[in-house]
Amino acid sequence: MSALNEMSGLKKEPRGKKRKLTAAERKEELVSYLFLAPWLVGLAIITIGPMAASLYLSFTDYNLLQPPEWTGLDNYLRMFEDTRLQNSLGVTFLYVFVSVPLQLIAALALALILDRGMRGLSFYRSVYYLPSLLGGSVAIAVLWRQIFGTSGLINQLLALVGIEGMGWIADPSTALGTLMVLNVWTFGAPMVIFLAGLRQIPTMYYEAAAMDGASKVRQFTTITAPLLTPIIFFNLVLQIIGAFQSFTQAFVVSGGTGGPADSTMFFTLYLYQQGFGNFNMGYASAMAWLLLLIIAAFTFINFIASKWWVFYDD
Amino acid sequence: MKKFSRPARTLTAASLAVVLGLSMGACGNGGSESAGDGNLRFSWWGSDPRHEATQEIIDIYESNNEGVTVAGEFSDFSGYWDKLATTTAGRDAPDVITMDEKYIMEYAGRGALTDLTELENLDLSKFPEAALDLGRYEDGVYGLSTGQNAYSVMVNADLFAEAGVEIPDDSTWTWDDYYEISATISENLGEVAGTDYGALDGDLRIWLRQNDEKLYSEDEPGTVGYSQENLLSWFEHLLHVRDTGGGVSAAQFTEAAAGTFEAENFPTKKTAMGWYWSNQLGALRAATGDDIRILRVPSPSGNAEDNGMYYKASMYWSVSSQSDNQAAAADFVNFLANDPAAAEKMLVDRGVPANPEMAAAIEPKLDESQQTVVSFLEEIEPEVSDSPKPSPIGAGTVQETIVRYVGEVLFDNLTPEEATEQLTAEIEGMISAG
Amino acid sequence: MTTNIAPQANTAPAATRTPTKAAPPVRRKKRNDEELSGSTGSRLLKHIVLIAFGIIMLYPLLWMLVSSLRPNDVIFREAGLWLTTFEISNYTEGWNALQSPFGHYMINSMIVVVGSIIGNLVSCSMAAYAFARLKFRRRNLLFAIMLMTIMLPIHVIIVPQYIIFSELGWVNTFIPLVLPKLLATDAFFVFLMVQFIRGLPKELDEAARIDGCGHVRIFTRIILPLMMPALATTTIFTFIWTWNDFFSQLIYLTDPEMYTVPVALRSFVDSTATSSWGSMFAMSIVSLLPVFLVFLFGQKYLVKGIATTGIK
Known part of the structure; x- marks a missing residue:
C-alpha cells in the first residue's frame, strides 16, 4: 500500500486503521464516488476485463482462431531466449532515453518563446503544431523517404556542399535516428500542454516580481519554473509512457517490418508482429505485461523523484 | 481488505465474460446451412479502383437475387489482416473472405474456414485440379483461386x-x-x-x-x-x-x-x-x-x-466456418468464380481466372497490358511444373x-x-x- | 507546498532590493513595455529565427500540398517542391473515388469526434476533480490503477474489447468509439486535468466552501472556468487524436457507410499494386482543414487561463 501511496504522488492521509469516518468525511467520500462514477463504470466494463483477459492470455498459447491453452510460464520463459525481443527492448530504451528529453526541451523552449510578448503568436503556434497534425498518417512514410532516402532532400543538400550522403533510412546505424528526428519534430503536443500550463500562472506574480525589478531569468527560475513543475512532470511521465509504446511511426516508416535489420523494431512493433503477424497472441500478451512492468517501474521512479522537484499548491 | 470484495467481484465477472468469449474460439460455432437470413458480409483488400469494381459486382449479384444483400467491407492490406484476425477471434468474421497465400493455411488449419467441396451451391467442376490444389488443406479445399x-x-x-x-x-x-x-x-x-x-x-x-x-x-x-x-x-x-x-x-x-x-x-x-x-x-x-x-x-x-x-493464386475466395449463411455464401462465391458477369468486371485485377471459361470470357475486354499478361501465362504453361502448396501455418x-x-x-x-x-x-x- | 512559492518569488528579489518596491510607477511602465516587445533588433531576430524554423516545420505540409497536385507517377520520382503540372483532378477524383463522397466520411468522423470531446471533457474533468481535490479511501490505489490502464499496448486489449462490444451487439456502430470516452477511459486527460487542478490555488475553493458552496458548485463555478487551458488542450487533442485514430475505427466499423476519414484514406492505398496516392494526398489535405481550423481557433482558449479571468 505504501508503494501505491508513493506512486500516486497524492498526499498521504494519515488515518488510523479502525478510525470511524466523521459525517463530513463520509459525505465527501460519497461525493467523491459520484464524481468518479463514470470512470469507475468504464473501468469495470471496458478497461479491467480486457486487461485481465490479456493477463490470463499471457499464460496461454493463444492463436486468436482457436481457444487458448494454458501453458503456465512458458511465454515468459521464452522471452529470455528471444534475441529479437531483447534487441527490441534495447532499441526502445535507446529511443526513450534520447528522444524524450530532446522532444521535451524543444517543446518547452518553444512554449516559452511562443507564450506572449510578440506579434503573430497564434500563427507561429499553429505552424509549429502542424507536423503533429500529420501524426502517423501514411503520408509520413512517403515523406520520410523523400527526405532521408538515398536520393532524398538531405542528401541533395549535402551534395551541394560536396558531401556524399547515405541511405539514412536504409542504414541500420542511422534508421533509428531518423525516427528520433521524427519524434522531436512532432513536439506539438507537449508544447501545447506547456503553453496551457504557462497560462495558468497568475500574472500577478510576474507583476509583483517586475515591480521588484527581478530580471527575466530570475522570473523564470523563481516563478515560471517552479509553478510549471506539475506540467513538466505530467509531460515527462506521459512522454515516457508514450515513447515506450511507440508504434505508429516505426510501423509507418518501415512498412511494418521494423527494418532495416530490426534497427527500428520497437518493442510494441515486435509485439504486434507476434500477435497479429504470427498469431502468437499469448506471447504478445506476455510481452505486453512485461512492458507494463517496465513502464510502471519508470513511472514509479518518476513519482518518487517528483517529491523533490514538483511543487503543488495543495 | 474486505472492502475490495465488491468491486473485485464485478471485475472478475467482467474478465470472466471475456475469457469465456475467447475460449469459444473460432470453431465450434458451426454455422448450419439452413439458418441465416441471406444477408452476407464480404471482405477484401485493395485500393479504390478495386473497391469500385467489386461494388459493381455486388450490385449485379443483388439485382439477380432478390432478398439477398451483400455488404462489402474493404481496407488496405495490413489493416485487412488485423481486422480479420480480430473479428474471427470475436466469432464475427465476414461470410465470404478474401484470402492470401500467406494466411490461408493459418485460417484453414485452425478451423476458421469451410471446406468448399462440401457446399452444394458452389460448382468447382470448371476449375482444373491444379488450381484447386492451391487451396487444398488435408482433404478439403478451403480457398478457391481468384486467378493466377x-x-x-x-x-x-x-x-x-x-x-x-x-x-x-x-x-x-x-x-x-x-x-x-x-x-x-x-x-x-x-x-x-x-x-x-x-x-x-x-x-x-x-x-x-x-x-x-x-x-x-x-x-x-x-x-x-x-x-x-x-x-x-x-x-x-x-x-x-x-x-x-x-x-x-x-x-x-x-x-x-x-x-x-x-x-x-x-x-x-x-x-x-x-x-x-x-x-x-x-x-x-x-x-x-x-x-x-x-x-x-x-x-x-x-x-x-x-x-x-x-x-500462384493471386487471392482466394473462402467461406467462414462461423457463417450462418453458408448456402448463400456458397452461391455468391459461385457467382464470383463461374459467372462471366462477375469476371468481366474483375478482369485480371485478381489474377488471370483459373476457370478457363472465365478467362475466355474476359479476353476481348482486356487492354494491351492485360492481354500481354494472359498470353504470357498461357505461353509458360507447358513449362510450369506443379505449383507449391500454400505457406504452412x-x-x-x-x-x-x-x-x-x-x-x-x-x-x-x-x-x-x-x-x-x-x-x-x-x-x-x-x-x-x- | 507551493503556497510559499509565490511569496518567494516576490520576497527573494525584494530582500535584496528593498528600495525598488517603492520604485516610481513611470519606471515600472517602461520595464513592462520592454518586456512585451523588446528592442526592434531583437524582435526582428526572433521573427527571423521563428520563420526559419517554421519553414522546416511547414515543409511536410507544403510537400503534401504539392504532392496532392501531382500525377500519381511523379510523386515518387520528385523530391523537391517544384510543380510542373497542376493535377486538380486528384481532388475531384479523390472526393468521389469511394462509394460515398468523401464528405460523408468526414461527417462520420465528426460524429465520433464530437462525441469523444464531450465525453472526455465531462467525464475526465469529474474524475480529475475527485482525484485532485477530494479525500476518499483507496484514492491512491485507484489513481495507480488509472495510470496502469494506459500502460498496456492497444494490440493486446483490442481483441478482448472487441469480444465485449460484439457480445453487446455494438460492432459497426459508433458506440465502441464514443462510449469509452464518456466513461473516462482516456487516463491521459484525467491525469492532465489532475495536474492542472492541483496547480490552482486551493484558497479559492476554501473561500468558496466558507461561503457555503458544495463540491458540485465549486467544481462547476470555480474549477472548470479556471482550468480553461486544460479543457482547451483536451478538446484539441481529442479532436486530433480521434480524427487520426486508424486502428480502433478500422476494427469496429465494418460497413463502408460507417467508415471514418482515416479508414477511408487507407482505402486509397494498396501495398501490392497501384495506389491512388494523388487522391490520398488530396483528401489528406481536405481532411486536415477541419483539424487545422480547430487548432487555430482552439488555441485562443489555451491562453484564457487564470491570467485573463481576473481572479486574484
Missing part, C-alpha cells in the same frame, strides 16, 4: 535501349546472362542499376525449385524443404549480383523493402530489371510511363523447362524475414553462412509452432 500469377522478371525496354543492351530471349537465358546484363546496364547508365535483386520468398522459391527443392517441406510439416547449400548458394548469388555491380546499393534495396509499391526501385526507374508478379505489369507501366516487358526468369541451363516458374511473416536477412547480407552484417543458418532456424521456429 507467376513470378517473373520485368524489364524496362526504354532503359535497355538507353544502355544499348538487347532484351534477352527469355526462353534460353541463363543466370550468367542475367549477371552480365545487369552489370552492363549499371556500367553504361551509371545512375541506373541493372536489377533490384528480387529477394522475396518468390524468387527464393524459384531458386530452390531449380534445384528440385521447396521452401517448405510437404512431407515433414514444420520443417523447411531445402538443403542448406541451396539457400547458401542463393545468398551467394545475390552477393555476386552486388559485387559485379549489377544491383542497387544495399541501402536502396532496404529502402524499397518498406513496402510502398510505387517507391520501389524498378517503378522509380532506378533499375532496368525488377522481379514482380505477372499481374503487376499494368501497374508498373503506369508507374514508369515506360515500355515494360515481362520475361521468364533465368534458368541455370538455358532451358526454360528448368526455370522453376510456378503459378505460422508462415505469415516469412517474407519479411527473408528480406531482413537479405538486407543483412547485402550490408555485410552477416556472412551467407550465418544468414543461411539463422534464417532456417527462424523459419522453422515460426512454422513448427503451428
